[in-house]
Amino acid sequence: MKYILDRAYARELLDHANQLNPVPWYKHSLNVAKAAEYIVIELTKKGLNLDCDIAYNAGLLHDIGRYKGFTKSVIHSYDGYKFMDELGYQGNAIICVTHSFPCEHNNIETSSEWDLVPSYMKDELVGILNKNGSYDFYNKVITLCDALADENGFTTLEKRFISVGLRHGTNLYTSIRWKGFYEIKEEIELLIGKSIYSLPPGIEKTIYAKMEY
Numbered sequence: 001m002k003y004i005l006d007r008a009y010a011r012e013l014l015d016h017a018n019q020l021n022p023v024p025w026y027k028h029s030l031n032v033a034k035a036a037e038y039i040v041i042e043l044t045k046k047g048l049n050l051d052c053d054i055a056y057n058a059g060l061l062h063d064i065g066r067y068k069g070f071t072k073s074v075i076h077s078y079d080g081y082k083f084m085d086e087l088g089y090q091g092n093a094i095i096c097v098t099h100s101f102p103c104e105h106n107n108i109e110t111s112s113e114w115d116l117v118p119s120y121m122k123d124e125l126v127g128i129l130n131k132n133g134s135y136d137f138y139n140k141v142i143t144l145c146d147a148l149a150d151e152n153g154f155t156t157l158e159k160r161f162i163s164v165g166l167r168h169g170t171n172l173y174t175s176i177r178w179k180g181f182y183e184i185k186e187e188i189e190l191l192i193g194k195s196i197y198s199l200p201p202g203i204e205k206t207i208y209a210k211m212e213y
């Protein structure tokens with residue numbers, strides 16, 4: 001699986017995408033990258049064979065599909081997949097999709113605004129998830145960090161879930177989706193032997209911060 005290893009190149013791609021669609025997802029992406037690096041450093045200390053540059057760049061580029069504009073649905077995941085796949089980075093392309101599906105290939109309908117996704121796109125997304133199989137740690141870490149970082153920095157999953165829910169609404173499947181994130185969080189915390197909230201600096205300040213809605 002090929003990933004972007006060069007941080008300068010990944011940043012160049014992100015900066016260009018931000019010029020096309022300059023919204024808060026840019027700062028969010030920078031923070032997801034930083035959070036991913038903090039977690040992967042801990043995982044490598046425990047003996048897992050992971051590369052910090054891969055994780056950091058995957059965090060930078062997970063929402064690259066937003067270059068096309070804002071969509072509530074997972075259409076940005078599809079656009080990101082196509083973009084990264086055409087560049088030849090299949091590993092990054094898959095993470096553009098997997099981060100939107102915390103329950104892996106189960107409960108795919110839990111993704112927000114799934115009904116807005118055209119059927120040909122749904123078929124391709126389901127095909128990508130099924131072909132990819134179980135998530136590896138890069139997929140898991142970026143999925144988790146997507147919920148751990150916003151445009152202002154790092155936050156708790158609970159605060160991010162409520163903020164996203166207030167802005168975009170919830171549906172019948174929201175709790176199933178949340179459980180997907182908590183399962184990843186628990187698996188990683190068991191491995192690193194500490195709370196993920198102890199890793200990114202200043203995360204405790206989030207309890208005093210104004211809720212975005």
Ligand SMILES: [Fe+2]
Pocket residue numbers: 028032062063146
């Ligand atoms: Fe994201």
